[in-house]
Amino acid sequence: MSSNVTINSEKQVLLIRAERLKAIREMASSIAHELNQPLSGIRAFAENLLISIEKKWEVKDDEIKHKMSRIIEQVDRMSEFIEHLHDLSNNEQEESVINAYTIIKASIQMIAAKFKSRGIALKFPSESKELFIKVNPFKIEEAIRKLLYNSLDAIENFTVDRYDLPKSVVISLKTTDSKIIIEITDTGGGIEQNILENIFDPFFTTKSNGKKLGLGLTIAKQIIEECNGDLQIISNLGIGTTAFLTLPLYKKNV
Ligand SMILES: Nc1ncnc2c1ncn2[C@@H]1O[C@H](COP(=O)(O)OP(=O)(O)O)[C@@H](O)[C@H]1O
Ligand SMILES: [Mg+2]
Incomplete structure (x- = not known):
């Protein structure tokens, strides 16, 4: 990609x-x-x-x-x-060692009401272990919120008759030896294969209401890369989209 x-x-x-x-x-x-x-x-x-x-x-x-x-x-x-x-x-500029669950919880807390009022279930992992990352937490929160807003838009704009489909956004947290991966999966309409390679471009948008600038993913990717991480998106048209936000795992006792 x-x-x-x-x-x-x-x-x-x-x-x-x-x-x-x-x-x-x-x-x-x-x-x-x-x-x-x-x-x-x-x-x-x-x-x-x-x-x-x-x-x-x-x-x-x-x-x-x-x-x-x-x-x-x-x-x-x-x-x-x-x-x-x-x-x-x-504290806008400060980097700190912080539990990834705390960042996820904080990003959601700021916008949960918007999902609730639109009947979209927003699921997130409850803290099960300590997974630390060394970042400016507020920047990562901003990036997560951009991804969540995209999921919200995708679900709202998905107009097919979806009486049997859940409206949901699920956040999960995975790890490898050296990384944490925050996955955000929605049940929106997905992304056409032929535009998938453009979605991170500045000002690329498929939303025609004039309110969207097409900068959400550009900014999110920029933030994640500044934190030595990576942002990837995969999508299934008509089924949904998953964003993979990867960041280096911080090992406290090494
Ligand atoms: N979760 C998603 N589901 C479907 N399409 C998405 C999703 N995330 C991003 N996109 C596509 O990528 C484009 C660019 O996203 P973004 O940079 O956030 O700009 P904007 O939201 O302002 O359009 C969107 O217009 C949309 O076509
Ligand atoms: Mg956006």
Whole structure:
């Protein structure tokens, strides 16, 4: 598979910067979504308890305990999310040794609501062992999000009657002796064989709504290669697509 990622003019560099800024705006809307959900939950539990007290209804201790714990759970969820945003704004350039599961979880957390609202199941691996990589985690997250957005577009644009087909994006994590491979598989419409070699080219897009610049894969590949990794895509027309994001495994005790 050839990639030909060449950014060859000042204008292209500016457009890439604009695309990355657009990604930040998109993320702001996802953040609003993501915070709204726990806030609505907290409000509902608190309001329910307040009404019970005002109306002097008998409320069992267990029920109060349950509602209070749910409120605390939701607050913790928001805190974790906000903490991550804080890291994101402070640490943009830093490389660190980090567990690959943590990066996957963080990339998903920012956009999970978008998948949920479109009825797309987003599955990801639960942490089973420590798999470290030495990268700027925020860059890898950005690359993963670009791939996830492509999967989301592919599923949304796949218009065949698909009542028996699942709408899903599955992320899995594999390893070799020296590498980790993050695989992202979707059940979108796939990619025509004859354009497969163009998809990493700057400004190559098949999306005609004018909103897409065709820079997602260019940027994702650039980021992964900067981290000494590799990005490949294979696809089956009408069945789906898998992206393979490979990064060097970091061995802590060597
Ligand atoms: N998961 C996918 N399923 C189907 N087609 C894909 C997928 N990922 C990428 N593509 C194809 O590659 C093209 C380039 O992707 P990208 O660089 O992200 O640009 P954009 O999303 O702006 O079109 C897309 O327009 C689409 O044709
Ligand atoms: Mg894209």
